[in-house]
Amino acid sequence: MSFRDALNSGKFVVTAEVGPPKGTDIKKILHESELLKGKVDALNVTDNQSAVMRISSVSFCKLLLEMGHEPILQMTCRDRNRIGLQSDLLGASILGIKNVLCMTGDHPNAGDHKEAKPVYDIESVQLLKVVAGLNAGKDMMGNELKGATDFYQGAVVTPESNPIEPQLMKFEKKIEAGANFFQTQAIYDIDKFKNFMSYARKFPVKILAGLVLLKSAGMANFMNKFVPGITVPQNLIDELKEAGKEKAMDAGIGIMARHIKQLKDEKICDGVHIMAIGAEDKVPEIMERAGLL
Amino acid sequence: MIITKKRDFKALLENIADYKSFFLVGCSECASLCGTGGKPELAALKTALEAEGKTVTGTMLPKTGCQTLGTKIELKKDKDACAAADAIIVMSCGAGTQSAVEIFPDKPVFPSNDTLFLGNMTRFQMFDERCSLCGECILDKTGGICPVTACPKGLLNGPCGGTNEGKCEVSPDIECAWVRIYNRMKKINRLEDFKKTLSPKNWSASRKPATLNTREKEEVKK
Numbered sequence: 001m002s003f004r005d006a007l008n009s010g011k012f013v014v015t016a017e018v019g020p021p022k023g024t025d026i027k028k029i030l031h032e033s034e035l036l037k038g039k040v041d042a043l044n045v046t047d048n049q050s051a052v053m054r055i056s057s058v059s060f061c062k063l064l065l066e067m068g069h070e071p072i073l074q075m076t077c078r079d080r081n082r083i084g085l086q087s088d089l090l091g092a093s094i095l096g097i098k099n100v101l102c103m104t105g106d107h108p109n110a111g112d113h114k115e116a117k118p119v120y121d122i123e124s125v126q127l128l129k130v131v132a133g134l135n136a137g138k139d140m141m142g143n144e145l146k147g148a149t150d151f152y153q154g155a156v157v158t159p160e161s162n163p164i165e166p167q168l169m170k171f172e173k174k175i176e177a178g179a180n181f182f183q184t185q186a187i188y189d190i191d192k193f194k195n196f197m198s199y200a201r202k203f204p205v206k207i208l209a210g211l212v213l214l215k216s217a218g219m220a221n222f223m224n225k226f227v228p229g230i231t232v233p234q235n236l237i238d239e240l241k242e243a244g245k246e247k248a249m250d251a252g253i254g255i256m257a258r259h260i261k262q263l264k265d266e267k268i269c270d271g272v273h274i275m276a277i278g279a280e281d282k283v284p285e286i287m288e289r290a291g292l293l
Numbered sequence: 294m295i296i297t298k299k300r301d302f303k304a305l306l307e308n309i310a311d312y313k314s315f316f317l318v319g320c321s322e323c324a325s326l327c328g329t330g331g332k333p334e335l336a337a338l339k340t341a342l343e344a345e346g347k348t349v350t351g352t353m354l355p356k357t358g359c360q361t362l363g364t365k366i367e368l369k370k371d372k373d374a375c376a377a378a379d380a381i382i383v384m385s386c387g388a389g390t391q392s393a394v395e396i397f398p399d400k401p402v403f404p405s406n407d408t409l410f411l412g413n414m415t416r417f418q419m420f421d422e423r424c425s426l427c428g429e430c431i432l433d434k435t436g437g438i439c440p441v442t443a444c445p446k447g448l449l450n451g452p453c454g455g456t457n458e459g460k461c462e463v464s465p466d467i468e469c470a471w472v473r474i475y476n477r478m479k480k481i482n483r484l485e486d487f488k489k490t491l492s493p494k495n496w497s498a499s500r501k502p503a504t505l506n507t508r509e510k511e512e513v514k515k
Contacts, residue, residue: 078446082493104446104448106462107445107446107463109445110462110463118445121493121496123447123448123449123450124450124453125451125490126449126490126492126493156454158454161454161456162458163459163472166451166452166456166472167452169451169475169484169487170451170452172488173490176490228455228457228462229454229456
């Protein structure tokens with residue numbers, strides 16, 4: 001079943017994420033992707049994540065397609081102008097890529113080519129509109145395309161952004177621009193997320209809660225301190241601490257499995273997006289413990 | 294105003310190594326306020342060059358260095374001093390430097406400053422960039438704060454996921470432009486403007502090299 005059909009069927013959908021490596025040796029990522037095959041409904045392929053130069057997202061999506069996966073192409077506006085973006089979208093379309101996640105993209109300042117010229121010719125809201133246009137058979141300038149695209153398009157939102165009001169106004173702009181689904185920034189406080197969802201449910205879009213695997217109390221503290229829009233509550237940090245160093249990862253898997261189960265059982269959202277960040281091999285275990293496999 | 298920063302003196306010396314005598318041109322406008330090309334800086338560079346065994350044939354502080362014709366007229370009184378110099382050093386911005394290139398077609402011209410941005414002076418000799426000269430102003434749609442300039446990504450439709458308690462992900466020293474815009478719109482009861490999606494910018498409006506001739510119509514009449 002395609003990702004779009006899975007979400008529309010009302011099934012509780014699971015997506016995970018793979019980051020193409022830096023260099024042409026792809027043995028590890030192919031192995032990790034293989035572990036997720038048949039388990040998750042779709043796999044996000046990041047686009048030079050954290051502004052670190054890696055294998056192109058479009059190429060890796062194509063490889064995943066050939067292996068029988070359902071990829072979600074992440075597309076950022078950092079590295080291509082409007083000509084490049086539209087051209088790559090058309091290219092992705094003829095390769096059979098059906099899902100695209102439109103993002104602005106981390107600033108080059110965060111990455112390994114800090115001297116790069118940031119492009120940002122357009123940004124996430126405008127990119128969503130561009131995709132809607134390509135789906136309708138028109139480019140950004142209104143020129144007729146010989147053959148339209150058929151993308152299922154998504155966007156991101158940070159439910160715990162502070163201040164929240166401008167973030168929500170942008171969320172609504174993204175919906176207006178044509179977003180069909182959202183994958184959120186990592187959430188850890190389910191009650192707070194319920195508040196966000198009671199607002200987000202007013203809109204005709206599918207929402208997948210973003211979940212980042214906690215591997216240690218140190219990682220949780222680091223995210224609280226340095227990652228905007230992510231708050232790990234103290235009780236979870238304590239839980240990781242109590243588990244001790246060796247069992248911290250296991251405790252993190254337990255926390256995520258528990259959250260997934262609650263989100264599913266209480267029908268809080270339409271699915272989850274699991275970001276294991278380097279521990280993709282743990283995703284099947286997480287899903288098993290959440291009762292999804 | 295145009296914000297300039299003094300270049301490293303050693304680098305300047307390397308650039309001018311082939312020449313012995315110089316005429317120095319400052320600027321009474323921006324470079325004076327930046328402390329890079331006013332009266333005291335002209336005198337200081339003259340002293341420093343002489344200490345390095347160079348000759349300074351004269352110095353001049355034009356009213357507005359980028360006003361090519363006016364500067365050329367002002368320089369007439371320094372005709373001999375200019376003629377005696379091997380080269381010209383300009384202590385203003387890249388525009389002022391290129392006025393001199395036009396005025397002195399047969400002499401090498403060297404800039405003593407780096408030209409940084411169009412800036413606002415917030416306090417004495419403190420500057421920040423608020424306008425990027427994009428060619429199509431959107432301040433009327435963004436609460437009077439320019440996100441093309443104030444947001445490192447130049448976002449037009451709200452903050453990115455990197456906004457963090459009013460700060461920018463690029464640096465905690467930068468205020469998130471979109472949080473500033475949101476707060477101001479709220480204060481002046483213009484939050485409706487935030488809800489409107491801004492179209493991609495027309496970058497052809499800031500294509501280089503830009504020219505503007507507001508005299509055209511008048512000339513045609515004649």
